[in-house]
Amino acid sequence: MAQATSPTADQIRQYAENAKAALARNDLASAEQQYRAILKLDPANVEVHTALGVALYGEAKFAEAIVTLNRSLELQKNAPRAEFFLGLSEASLGHCDRAIPLLAKGFSTERDAKLRRLAGLSLLDCESSTRDWWAALETARKLHDSFPDDPDALYKSAELYTRLWDQAAADLIEKHPESYRVHQLAGEVFEAQEKDEQAIKEYRLALEENPRVPQLHIRMGQLILKRDAENAPDNALAEFRQELLVNPSSAPAEFAIGEVYRARRDFQQSQQHFQRATELDPELAEPHIGLAQVFLSQRDYEKARPELETAIRLEPDNATAHYNLMLVYRGEDNMEAANREMSVFRRLQQQDESGFQNKLHSLLTGTSQSASHAK
Numbered sequence: 001m002a003q004a005t006s007p008t009a010d011q012i013r014q015y016a017e018n019a020k021a022a023l024a025r026n027d028l029a030s031a032e033q034q035y036r037a038i039l040k041l042d043p044a045n046v047e048v049h050t051a052l053g054v055a056l057y058g059e060a061k062f063a064e065a066i067v068t069l070n071r072s073l074e075l076q077k078n079a080p081r082a083e084f085f086l087g088l089s090e091a092s093l094g095h096c097d098r099a100i101p102l103l104a105k106g107f108s109t110e111r112d113a114k115l116r117r118l119a120g121l122s123l124l125d126c127e128s129s130t131r132d133w134w135a136a137l138e139t140a141r142k143l144h145d146s147f148p149d150d151p152d153a154l155y156k157s158a159e160l161y162t163r164l165w166d167q168a169a170a171d172l173i174e175k176h177p178e179s180y181r182v183h184q185l186a187g188e189v190f191e192a193q194e195k196d197e198q199a200i201k202e203y204r205l206a207l208e209e210n211p212r213v214p215q216l217h218i219r220m221g222q223l224i225l226k227r228d229a230e231n232a233p234d235n236a237l238a239e240f241r242q243e244l245l246v247n248p249s250s251a252p253a254e255f256a257i258g259e260v261y262r263a264r265r266d267f268q269q270s271q272q273h274f275q276r277a278t279e280l281d282p283e284l285a286e287p288h289i290g291l292a293q294v295f296l297s298q299r300d301y302e303k304a305r306p307e308l309e310t311a312i313r314l315e316p317d318n319a320t321a322h323y324n325l326m327l328v329y330r331g332e333d334n335m336e337a338a339n340r341e342m343s344v345f346r347r348l349q350q351q352d353e354s355g356f357q358n359k360l361h362s363l364l365t366g367t368s369q370s371a372s373h374a375k
Helices: 007-024 028-041 046-058 062-075 080-092 096-109 113-129 133-146 151-175 180-192 196-209 216-226 232-246 251-263 267-280 286-297 301-314 319-331 335-365
Strands: none
Touching: 007 028, 028 046, 046 062, 046 080, 062 080, 080 096, 080 113, 096 113, 113 133, 113 151, 133 151, 151 180, 180 196, 180 216, 196 216, 216 232, 216 251, 232 251, 251 267, 251 286, 267 286, 286 301, 286 319, 301 319, 319 335
């Protein structure tokens, strides 16, 4: 004869089934009620204390979750799920000193990808808020390795790098106010803001302090070309040539000089500088494209094609390279190949435009937000 179950056991079983059903429909409030009913009957039930703590965390009742999860750990020290959500709850209230050890443990041991991601994001927040920069960088690296395309991980990493940049810049200005690096930094900020005149002025001040700073003459030359003034090409050339005095192995400077000569249709000079750039940096795609454009101007399709094939090998998504290869095939009357390259070019253009629009939409609407707690 089967042994009859006690009324209490039957009630606990019913409450547990009710809680399971509530979770299935994402009704955390009802699940909380069922768990509390069980604990009235069985106050020492570790699993239910933990389940209640998880539900409370999901309801953003972080203080209550902390009390409940700590009770789980009092009853059973080795309760990984209780530790995990205790860390998340403490972090949500800004108690990072208590959260970090728990989150670090969860981030390194949790097998569920969604939960591990949640722990990593919270850990990165806490390490950043406590200015533990090296630990934060390591967490950001691990997040990137595990979730390379995750928007929240990318956003928080970018936020971290921005804070580090701001901190380092502030330290530089405070500790070395007369350094050429301060002027260089100011120039880069002005350039990013498209305040070209101020940027050039700061770069010149940096070079007065240290004439051997690399890349500044290139940056000034490019800014000068943007002005589109009558003497801009000559002034830009002077800067690019000055860069070669600072760094004779500068492939970007040779390429920039080649571009100025190509715009002037001085193809002999242009070709020489593009060729020199490819020799200095075989992994740079732009000089190969420049050479191809020179050959295209001369309708020398046979010489242009391998340069563009090399550029595409180096940068498969370089739209300019695909467009010029389309021109080569069209010049050779290979319309099938030309149409194929035009399709690739249009796809890459659409990707660029779509990517920009998506970024702009995110900035304007604030849709790229980090998840603060489990749903």
